[in-house]
Amino acid sequence: MTALRPQRAHxxxxxxRAGGLARARRNEAAALVIPALIPVVLxxxxxxxxxxxxAFTDSTLARNHETSFVGLQNFINLGSDSLFWQSFxxxxxxxxxxxxxxxxxxxxxxxxxxxDLKFKGLTRLLALMPWAMxxxxxxxxxxxxxSPTNGPLNWLIGTLGGPERINxxxxxxxxxxxxxxxxxxxxxxxxxITLLAGLQQVxxxxxxxxxxxxxxxxxxxxxxxxxxIKPVIISITSLSFIWNFNSFGIVYVMTEGGPGGRTMLPMxxxxxxxxxxxxxxxxxxxxxxxxxxxxxxxxxxxxxxLRGERIPK
Amino acid sequence: xxxxxxxxVATMAVVSLSLxxxxxxxxxxxxxxxxxxxxxxxxxxxxxxxxxEEIVAAWNKDHADSQIKLIQAPSDSLDDKLTTQFAGEVAxxxxxxxxxxxxxxxxxxYIADLSSLLSQKTLDDIEPGVLDSVTLDGKIVGxxxxxxxxxxxxxxxxxxxxxxxxxxxxxxxxxxxxxxxKASTTPEVHGAAWGLKSPTAAFLSLGLGFDGxxxxxxxxxxxxxxxxxxxxxxRVRAMIDAGSLDPIGVTQSxxxxxxxxxxxxxxxTVQGSYQxxxxxxxxxxxxxxxxxxxxxxxxGIAQAATPQTLSINIDSAVQKQAAEFIDYFMQTDxxxxxxxxxxxxxxxxxxxAAIAEQNAGVNGWDAILASAAGLKGPTFLGADGYVRWKxxxxxxxxxxxxxxxxxxxxxxxxxxxxxxxxNK
Numbered sequence: 001m002t003a004l005r006p007q008r009a010h011x012x013x014x015x016x017r018a019g020g021l022a023r024a025r026r027n028e029a030a031a032l033v034i035p036a037l038i039p040v041v042l043x044x045x046x047x048x049x050x051x052x053x054x055a056f057t058d059s060t061l062a063r064n065h066e067t068s069f070v071g072l073q074n075f076i077n078l079g080s081d082s083l084f085w086q087s088f089x090x091x092x093x094x095x096x097x098x099x100x101x102x103x104x105x106x107x108x109x110x111x112x113x114x115x116d117l118k119f120k121g122l123t124r125l126l127a128l129m130p131w132a133m134x135x136x137x138x139x140x141x142x143x144x145x146x147s148p149t150n151g152p153l154n155w156l157i158g159t160l161g162g163p164e165r166i167n168x169x170x171x172x173x174x175x176x177x178x179x180x181x182x183x184x185x186x187x188x189x190x191x192x193i194t195l196l197a198g199l200q201q202v203x204x205x206x207x208x209x210x211x212x213x214x215x216x217x218x219x220x221x222x223x224x225x226x227x228x229i230k231p232v233i234i235s236i237t238s239l240s241f242i243w244n245f246n247s248f249g250i251v252y253v254m255t256e257g258g259p260g261g262r263t264m265l266p267m268x269x270x271x272x273x274x275x276x277x278x279x280x281x282x283x284x285x286x287x288x289x290x291x292x293x294x295x296x297x298x299x300x301x302x303x304x305x306l307r308g309e310r311i312p313k
Numbered sequence: 314x315x316x317x318x319x320x321x322v323a324t325m326a327v328v329s330l331s332l333x334x335x336x337x338x339x340x341x342x343x344x345x346x347x348x349x350x351x352x353x354x355x356x357x358x359x360x361x362x363x364x365x366e367e368i369v370a371a372w373n374k375d376h377a378d379s380q381i382k383l384i385q386a387p388s389d390s391l392d393d394k395l396t397t398q399f400a401g402e403v404a405x406x407x408x409x410x411x412x413x414x415x416x417x418x419x420x421x422x423y424i425a426d427l428s429s430l431l432s433q434k435t436l437d438d439i440e441p442g443v444l445d446s447v448t449l450d451g452k453i454v455g456x457x458x459x460x461x462x463x464x465x466x467x468x469x470x471x472x473x474x475x476x477x478x479x480x481x482x483x484x485x486x487x488x489x490x491x492x493x494x495k496a497s498t499t500p501e502v503h504g505a506a507w508g509l510k511s512p513t514a515a516f517l518s519l520g521l522g523f524d525g526x527x528x529x530x531x532x533x534x535x536x537x538x539x540x541x542x543x544x545x546x547x548r549v550r551a552m553i554d555a556g557s558l559d560p561i562g563v564t565q566s567x568x569x570x571x572x573x574x575x576x577x578x579x580x581x582t583v584q585g586s587y588q589x590x591x592x593x594x595x596x597x598x599x600x601x602x603x604x605x606x607x608x609x610x611x612x613g614i615a616q617a618a619t620p621q622t623l624s625i626n627i628d629s630a631v632q633k634q635a636a637e638f639i640d641y642f643m644q645t646d647x648x649x650x651x652x653x654x655x656x657x658x659x660x661x662x663x664x665x666a667a668i669a670e671q672n673a674g675v676n677g678w679d680a681i682l683a684s685a686a687g688l689k690g691p692t693f694l695g696a697d698g699y700v701r702w703k704x705x706x707x708x709x710x711x712x713x714x715x716x717x718x719x720x721x722x723x724x725x726x727x728x729x730x731x732x733x734x735x736n737k
Contacts (some may be wrong), residue, residue, distance in 0.1 A: 039418075060421070061400055061421060063399070065421075080737075082734070083705050083706070148561045149569065150572060167449070167560075167564055170563075170564025171564075172713070172718055219644065257709075258709065258712055260710075260718060261705070261709035272704045272705060274686070275392070275396050276392070277700055
């Protein structure tokens, strides 16, 4: 994410003098950079380009299939594929709510861990726990927690006198909120740790000075802490949004897109298209659409956020 | 720059190598002499793994020049594994899967036609309806080994305490099933529980009992959801509405529902017949469980045959030897051994007779074998696009219908419109 680099004003590089020394240096630099670029090009750039290109072909997984160029046909078909756009809408609801809740939860936890509590080390370790688990394990664990017939959650609600036998993952209106909760639970540690690191960079003197001037806790946060950690907030929320929009494992294991397609995220849909229906061409087109959409959203978001930080030249 | 050229040359080399690997070809040159045959099995029950190993060991002892190498595959991500194996051209010679899963690979040209490879003796022994189910476009794409039907397990104690007369005989009508479920429902207990988290296969299979074929035949397969097709979904929905079928159970998997059944919270449960092995092992010791006669619709006790299959990779250089091993695997004693281990129903006439004799008097087996009498080759296996329709249209549609979100008329139009969209 090069766009996330803090924009500093720097002097324009001096114009190279037409001398042997400068050229030798340039070649030296190139010779040092190229070996490092080879794996990047071979393992990331080329597959990415092949993947993008595949969307313009009728590629399938059939044996000895003669792939041919079909232009924009896949995208045209996708335009009228209501099922895909339905899953796209679910994907937006999922990623926006998970990202926002993750951020709010992570920030609250980070502020708490940043204050002088007892057992600070232990609580920080505990906050990391969900991060240490593989997504599939998390999903299976939550599936058990949510189990309508013998899950601990329903037992707890039942003993507290609540309604009996709530069908968390099988009810049309509850399934998406239930998986969103798990998504938040899994992603909070990343947000917490990143924000905590940001909070620890904020000089304590600033808060103290504001306190001396009579600022309350809220206005100290608003005018001192928040501006200081704003770049961290921007980077972690945008990264979270990308991860969440492309998340697959947790929902796939918990609901497989059900009930009634209520949790069919775009990535799940693309997976079915590529590996169950075996149409790799149209699945690549779906992937391209998702990437384009993410780029547009992020550019708009970062543009607004970072514009104010430019130091006028 | 030298470096540039090196990179370019290396890239070219990689590209040309991969192109060479993708060169088109028909049947590869067949090996003679001593060979090794890779046989990938996905059986995950310990007893079935042991039975497979036994069969392979017995073969290897007698056939020094065609040795079978058994490879264990995962059962839950087998589809992904096979997809990458075939795309990367490293698929094994013999592939163990089931017909619904292997059909898309067969349609994409990866599977050899067994009609001329297997011996006539083997082919003649396979039940006609079952042989029909593994024949796609006139090609036999897999040798059927084991299959399941949908049967009703019942808690005899709960039925008796509800004062229900327990059905006997060769079949039980759907109306009877609904009546019993209603009669045995109490505030604490549902009359029936059915794990319909993935409802499509069960509805399409049992739909044949009412002549509900869903799909036509031929090249451009059409889908009709009429009264016959709606019989089973409508009856299930009516049981939910009447309160006799557990509404939570229909959103769970069948093994989750078994827990409800063991806990005495459901008098009956509809399950794949293979669960008999699990019920026999896991049911509480004091539970008196039975298997009720097969469900019968207006067109008899027909269900779809969707057997497990052994297929041969079309790019295998040892097709002849692989087919000889499949012939051996399909022998009566071997099929009985495998099906006993898995609690499944054999696919050949002789093995079915042998297992009936072996399990005479064993709880539930008579009813399960009776349910296999009406197995037919389903039409949906020939329908290209069936998998996508099932995943993105049918399963969500049936779920919405059972969850009382849409009515039957809407379900029928959704299923048909979805099929049209999938096949655009």
